[in-house]
Amino acid sequence: FLMERKTRVKISMKEVILAKLGKSCSCTPQKLKNFVMDFFPVLRWLPKYRCKDYIWGDVMSGLVIGIILVPQAIAYSLLAGLKPIYSLYTSFFANIIYFLMGTSRHVSVGIFSLISLMVGQVVDRELLLAGFDLNDDVPPDLGHGSLQNDSLSNTTAFNLTIPGINAECGKECYAIGIATALTFVAGVYQVLMGIFRLGFVSMYLSESVLDGFATGASLTILTAQVKYLIGIKIPRSQGHGMLVITWINIFRNISQANLCDVITSAICIVVLVTAKELGDRYKHKLKFPLPTELVVIVVATLVSHYGKLNEVYASSVSGAIPTGFIPPKVPEFNLMLRVAVDALPLAIVSFVFTVSLSEMFAKKYSYTIRANQEMFAVGFCNIIPSFFHSFATSAALAKTLVKTSTGCQTQVSGVISAMVVLLVLLFLAPLFYSLQKCVLACIIIVSLRGALRKFQDVPARYHMNKMDTLVWVVTMSASALVSTEIGLLVGIVFSMLCIIIRTQRPRTALLGQIQDTNFYEDDLEYENLSTVPKVKIFRFEAPLYYANRNYFLKSLYRLTNLDPNLETARRKKYEKKEKQHLKKGNHRTANGLGIGETTLQLVPKQIDFQALVVDCSSISFLDTTGVNTLKEILKDYKNLNISVLLACCNPSVIDSLKRGGYFGRDFGCMQEMLFYSIHNAVLFAKDQK
Numbered sequence: 174f175l176m177e178r179k180t181r182v183k184i185s186m187k188e189v190i191l192a193k194l195g196k197s198c199s200c201t202p203q204k205l206k207n208f209v210m211d212f213f214p215v216l217r218w219l220p221k222y223r224c225k226d227y228i229w230g231d232v233m234s235g236l237v238i239g240i241i242l243v244p245q246a247i248a249y250s251l252l253a254g255l256k257p258i259y260s261l262y263t264s265f266f267a268n269i270i271y272f273l274m275g276t277s278r279h280v281s282v283g284i285f286s287l288i289s290l291m292v293g294q295v296v297d298r299e300l301l302l303a304g305f306d307l308n309d310d311v312p313p314d315l316g317h318g319s320l321q322n323d324s325l326s327n328t329t330a331f332n333l334t335i336p337g338i339n340a341e342c343g344k345e346c347y348a349i350g351i352a353t354a355l356t357f358v359a360g361v362y363q364v365l366m367g368i369f370r371l372g373f374v375s376m377y378l379s380e381s382v383l384d385g386f387a388t389g390a391s392l393t394i395l396t397a398q399v400k401y402l403i404g405i406k407i408p409r410s411q412g413h414g415m416l417v418i419t420w421i422n423i424f425r426n427i428s429q430a431n432l433c434d435v436i437t438s439a440i441c442i443v444v445l446v447t448a449k450e451l452g453d454r455y456k457h458k459l460k461f462p463l464p465t466e467l468v469v470i471v472v473a474t475l476v477s478h479y480g481k482l483n484e485v486y487a488s489s490v491s492g493a494i495p496t497g498f499i500p501p502k503v504p505e506f507n508l509m510l511r512v513a514v515d516a517l518p519l520a521i522v523s524f525v526f527t528v529s530l531s532e533m534f535a536k537k538y539s540y541t542i543r544a545n546q547e548m549f550a551v552g553f554c555n556i557i558p559s560f561f562h563s564f565a566t567s568a569a570l571a572k573t574l575v576k577t578s579t580g581c582q583t584q585v586s587g588v589i590s591a592m593v594v595l596l597v598l599l600f601l602a603p604l605f606y607s608l609q610k611c612v613l614a615c616i617i618i619v620s621l622r623g624a625l626r627k628f629q630d631v632p633a634r635y636h637m638n639k640m641d642t643l644v645w646v647v648t649m650s651a652s653a654l655v656s657t658e659i660g661l662l663v664g665i666v667f668s669m670l671c672i673i674i675r676t677q678r679p680r681t682a683l684l685g686q687i688q689d690t691n692f693y694e695d696d697l698e699y700e701n702l703s704t705v706p707k708v709k710i711f712r713f714e715a716p717l718y719y720a721n722r723n724y725f726l727k728s729l730y731r732l733t734n735l736d737p738n739l740e741t742a743r744r745k746k747y748e749k750k751e752k753q754h755l756k757k758g759n760h761r762t763a764n765g766l767g768i769g770e771t772t773l774q775l776v777p778k779q780i781d782f783q784a785l786v787v788d789c790s791s792i793s794f795l796d797t798t799g800v801n802t803l804k805e806i807l808k809d810y811k812n813l814n815i816s817v818l819l820a821c822c823n824p825s826v827i828d829s830l831k832r833g834g835y836f837g838r839d840f841g842c843m844q845e846m847l848f849y850s851i852h853n854a855v856l857f858a859k860d861q862k
Contacts, residue, residue: 230580235589360555389652404431784858800833
């Protein structure tokens, strides 16, 4: 039987576009109000804030995150190649802006190790091109000067001697200029992606690509911190192969290791790892995580200050961290042009991590987020702070987990965290002058535990899906051994190639009937299946398109043990040879030809089936080549008196076949060529003479 298709109502695209434009361009007070409320979601949920239920959890989680943010901000400044004050600015502004514009109640937006690394790589490259020395171990001779004395060069105007820099603008000034320009452009990209609704780009970053990228970048981060751990002074490597070059330089200079830094690093790592392991083991008993990083930083700073580790043992310290805010400054346009390409992967990675975490926790706590609004929120978390000497931000998994575990209910906790950071910015920052850089490196390395533990998951990942494991390995290797940006690109391209390969060489099978049922399954996969006499049932588990056409035909001919083209050619040669013998007066039949009169290749093959059923249930679409391929096998098998029947076609495939003329001009033969189940096709084939 044939099911009757619904008549589609033809819709004019012009009318649809005009209607959408009219709706978008119209302006009413209600529409304006809704636009503002959608753009600033805080206006919707803050008036409904249940203070008695939420305030304690938000304050507690905000304080804990703020305490964690301060040491992480100072530590991640090493990754970004910038002074600690800029990391604190970034943490402060990101929390305030996401509070106003974000739709997730739980994610913690701020500095993130991978984003800091990507910013730092661009900053280092541009500093090198501008002729600066990348060695950041400058003697901290500024003392505890005020913000104005310490950052005078930061307010110096650029000129065009080198695009965006002059002799008056020093290394720190140029570095933050590059970082803010990069951040601004990345934010603009994210806002444009939100305007044009390009959030679907994130779909091309699979879980394997993201995990591989994070693990590879973590190896790069770990490598970059080793020199601080052991206190050696080696140049910051740039370009492709940075990881290998850095390790070579480390082993060449290992004899220059600072014993004070080595001992400090060993103690800090033991304390941090022990505290983290104990915290993970007894987290169900702790009301909030132990602020181990803050305790380590306070103790290490006191020991360094009173033990004069910098003066006596030449241990590298953080130096002066000014208080207050630097006057805002517009990012330099000339520098934006230099980093426009670098900003694109930064924008995509920042958005993808933020949206992924937002969706994860929204699902866990049963509410919804708006991915497009998240794009705007992250974009403005980059654009606005770039005027205030901040760099790129993203949501971070570790801090988000801490927020949820300490009772976070809304983004009010982000405001509390920002206030803690503000307190440090205004009053406490100079107290970290004597903090050793090796302590900051220890905090960074210990924070990478989660990403580095992905290596333990490789066997389980391989057991689950070999192709995804290969994608993870390739992405991780490229991110670590080449560069993070190239690694991300390689991962995306390779994962897409894997999908193409899967559709180019998909699973194919001949099906047998499950005994006493109307169902059919793969003969090679299941026992006790019965073959259907005179009928072959072929399954192709992929779309049929130009790239897998040949594989489709080869698989069909191999499994059915019949190539209709070769068989037709063999029969024609056989008939021709037989006619020649008849003309010579030899009336023996072809099957009775003597040895030497013909060859075995010319004897027609005994065909053991009269109908071929193609199971189209896994064929999601057909292109022109796919339609022509099915028409070709229909014609070729018809020459051998074998009928071709299609089963389980979806409406899209049926429409493609109709447009391609597979069923003839008037579709009169459609009932005898198309069936809604394999069993119907088999019954029809059995009834044929």
